[in-house]
Amino acid sequence: MQISRVHGLMAKALDYRAIRQDMISANIANVDTPFYRSRDIAFEGALATEKAKLFPRPTGKLELARTDAGHLAGAGEEAPKPEIFFRDGHLARNDGNTVDLDVETTEMAKNTVMYNALVAALKKDGAIFRSVLDASAKT
Known part of the structure; x- marks a missing residue:
């Protein structure tokens, strides 16, 4: 059962944050590995797209309603995915490591x-x- 419209979005953000924590830990663990390139995950865009679906701005376009996460998505609707990338903005050391x-x-x-x-x-x-449940049970 979903508590609120943003509950699922926050849960997905927690999942992405946990993945990011693991990636950063792997980067730190490989600080001395030759030719290791530090990695990161960009998921803010995917969450912004999901937020826009939950709280759409009026466009005059009729949107397909999905009452269950198991329902098939309509044509043209694709679930956003986070992007894993190499964080190469830093100079590599002599051994090629970018951490x-x-x-x-x-x-x-x-x-x-x-x-x-x-x-x-x-x-x-x-x-x-x-x-709310407790208050309604008391009456």
């Missing part, structure tokens, strides 16, 4: 803060839903 420990630890800290914020938002969303 910059300062960048990786900074990105990990930012990702952790965002992950914790999403967890807190999901807890609050669930608490609101539970309070």
Whole structure:
């Protein structure tokens, strides 16, 4: 059961944040591996597309309604996917490794803060839903 329209979106964002944390950890673990190229994942665009589907702006175009995630998507509707890319903006060392420990630890800290914020938002969303259920059970 979905608590709110954004509940699924926040859950997907948590999944992507966890994947990003694993990728950053792998980058840090391979800091001394020759010719290793640091990787990252860009999922903000995919989440923005999903948000636009949940909260569409009026366009005068009739959108296909999907009442269940298992329903087939309409023609032209494709689920956005995150993009994995090599973070090559940094100079490679003599051994060809592109991992910059300062960048990786900074990105990990930012990702952790965002992950914790999403967890807190999901807890609050669930608490609101539970309070409504509790209040309705008392009457």
